Amino acid sequence: MDSADGTRIATYEEGNPNGPVVVLVHGWPDSHDMWDATVPYLADTFRVIRYDNRGSRNSGVRPEAADRVASFTSTSGPSADHTRRFIMEGLKRPYQPVRFLHSVSQFLRLTYQGFFSIPLVARVMVRATVPTIIPLMLKHLDGMSDNQIRHSDTFVTDAANSLKVYPANYWRTLFKGRRDHYVNVPVQVIVNRGDQFVRPRLYDETHEWVPRLWRRDIDSGHWSPMSHPDVLATSVRELVDHLAGDEPAKALTQAQVGG
Numbered sequence: 001m002d003s004a005d006g007t008r009i010a011t012y013e014e015g016n017p018n019g020p021v022v023v024l025v026h027g028w029p030d031s032h033d034m035w036d037a038t039v040p041y042l043a044d045t046f047r048v049i050r051y052d053n054r055g056s057r058n059s060g061v062r063p064e065a066a067d068r069v070a071s072f073t074s075t076s077g078p079s080a081d082h083t084r085r086f087i088m089e090g091l092k093r094p095y096q097p098v099r100f101l102h103s104v105s106q107f108l109r110l111t112y113q114g115f116f117s118i119p120l121v122a123r124v125m126v127r128a129t130v131p132t133i134i135p136l137m138l139k140h141l142d143g144m145s146d147n148q149i150r151h152s153d154t155f156v157t158d159a160a161n162s163l164k165v166y167p168a169n170y171w172r173t174l175f176k177g178r179r180d181h182y183v184n185v186p187v188q189v190i191v192n193r194g195d196q197f198v199r200p201r202l203y204d205e206t207h208e209w210v211p212r213l214w215r216r217d218i219d220s221g222h223w224s225p226m227s228h229p230d231v232l233a234t235s236v237r238e239l240v241d242h243l244a245g246d247e248p249a250k251a252l253t254q255a256q257v258g259g
Contacts (some may be wrong), residue, residue, distance in 0.1 A: 001051070010058035011051040015043035018232030020240055022046040024225075028166075029130060030055035034225050036150045041233030046240075055161030057152050080173040081181040082209060083110070086202050102201045109197050117167040123160045130159045141196055142221030150226050171230060181209065188214040188239050188255070194221045207257050214239060214255040 001009045012032055024035040024040055032050035042048050055061035083106075090096075090103025116122045134151075138144045152158065187210040191200050200217065207213050216235055220228045238249040248256075 001031045003054075003145045007054055008053070008060040011049060013047065013049050013245065014039055015046050015048040017047055019046045020244075022048050022236060022240075024048065026050075026053065026056070026225075028053075028162055029152075029155070031128070031155075031158055033057070033150045033152045034223070035229075037148070038225050038229035038233055041204050041230055042236065044200055045237065052158075053162055053165070055164065056158040057154055061164075062162050063156075079181055080169050082206070083198075083202060084173050085179070086116050086205060102199070105192065106199055106202055111250060112197075113166045113170040116163055117170050119167075122166075124162055126160050126163065127156060135160075137196070138221075138226070142194070142223055142227055144223070144227050148226050183210045186210075186212040186214075186239070186243060188216070188235060190224060190235060191215060191217040192220040192222060192224050194219065195219055197222055213257040214252060215257050216251070216255045 001011050004011050024032070024038065026032060026034045031052050035050055039048050039050075052059040052156075087103045087107045087110075093103075094100050106163070116126070133156075135149060135189060138149050139146075187206070189203055189206055191196070191203050193200055206215070218224065218228060218231055220231075224230060226227050234251075238252045242248045242252055
């Protein structure tokens with residue numbers, strides 16, 4: 001598939017060609033392979049579409065494409081603009097020590113994005129460290145076994161080539177983020193309680209941005225598509241069925257925020 005700026009984007013389609021469409025999106029430093037374990041749980045019902053972001057796996061990369069990369073979102077998580085508001089508003093409230101400390105903690109957990117925005121230096125460091133650090137994090141922090149880790153054979157190169165997402169978004173969002181980033185479609189967030197980078201508190205204000213919200217907190221680290229594919233697939237299935245007219249499953253009813 002050709003993107004608007006001419007970059008070739010590798011897409012992958014599986015499952016029921018006549019079913020509802022589910023698009024599975026990956027972040028840095030992964031590729032579409034991250035969803036390999038989830039697809040089998042969805043393919044009988046859904047038309048599943050995956051793609052590789054610019055610079056990852058089989059997609060192209062253009063040096064001038066950095067300012068066209070969309071905001072990064074973790075697994076059904078808050079957008080970069082919502083993250084900025086949570087951090088910046090909290091830092092303005094030292095008189096509310098708990099809220100202030102939550103914002104400081106979240107800011108510090110995302111400072112790696114600033115480092116990844118440094119030209120050349122970040123690419124060299126990523127190539128040198130990613131092959132060791134990421135697998136160690138997945139095994140020791142997320143508790144995964146080797147057969148749960150889904151990385152392509154071009155993983156290290158992909159990680160270096162797809163770094164443009166950070167300079168394209170980090171500084172812009174930190175200082176010029178939107179304050180009107182509302183979403184007018186039903187949203188379900190999967191909150192990974194053990195996420196080392198996106199803490200659960202960051203999702204507490206999501207209801208201010210969407211009209212219909214469901215929130216599910218699961219015992220997972222940052223890479224839940226690899227560690228909990230069945231849980232994610234069930235969550236998707238229950239929401240789609242309900243929006244199509246079925247009575248909500250008990251777990252979905254319990255996950256609804258407000259309303």
